[in-house]
Amino acid sequence: MAPSKTEERLARENRERLKAYKARRTMHEYRAKRRVRDNWIAGIALVVVAAAVTAGQLVYFSTGPGAPSATSTPAPTETAPSETPPAGANTGDVPDAGLAEGRVWNGTMTINGIPLGIEVDGAAAPQAVSSFVSLSQGGFYDGVSCHRLTNEGLYVLQCGDPDGTGSGGPGFSYGPVENAPADNVYPAGTLAMARQQDNGYSMGSQFFIVYEDTTLGADSAGGYTVLGKVTSGLDELKAQVVDAGITDGATDGPPAIPVAIENITVQ
Secondary structure, three states, X not given: OOOOHHXXXXXXXXXXXXXXXXXXXXXXXXXXXXXXXXHHHHHHHHHHHHHHHHHHHHHHHHHOOOOOOOOOOOOOOOOOOOXXXXXXXXXXXXXXXXXXXXXXXXXXEEEOOEEEEEEEEOOOOHHHHHHHHHHHHOOOOOOOEOOEEEOEOEOEEEEOOOOOOOOOOOOOEEOOOOOOOOOOEEOOOEEEEOOOOOOOXXXXXXXXXEOOOEXXXXXXXXXOOEEEEEEEXXXXXXXXXXXXXXXXXXXXXXXXXXXXXXXXXXX
């Protein structure tokens, strides 16, 4: 018996329902697989971003300016150059320590038009003074910036980096630490050499001027080499440079106004 029109219609509707069901099921499976794939991609992206952030923090806090130090206040450090000198060894063409002649050298350091009277002691710090005298007489410091000022706990103006970044130097490095104060107190007017944390053989051209009494704890390399002192002009330096503050109102960073050494004469 031939199927009636009603049976044909029902059969056709059943086929359409089955076809629609299969289509919905295929779409559901596709969406489920896509959600799984998208979740995997999002998870991988999150891991990559987290790893990049962690790596960036490690690089910044291990080598950048403001690196954590063992002292309660940030030390006047030099940022590590691309080739860090080995502990206990001079590198490059370091001036002969005999140049200091075992005597006191007097002179003038002019910063932003302010003449600072200075004296450096070649008997107390022969290697550091020999280097400082050699660089000064050779014009190395002429026009070099003072790139760092601090005003909380540590009261120094740091100068002598030809790059102005905190990582520049004269192409040589030397040590060890000389003439560091036994009590870790650096009186106002002290001239001392900056160096890398825990590395007594990383001194180059960077030095700092202490403008208020500062206690600066020693690290594994000792204290900081004291070259000598400012004998006049410190009050004017404070009034014209220090009192102008630090960029963005910080307590440690570039001076708010451009600061540079015009020249240093010693004899």
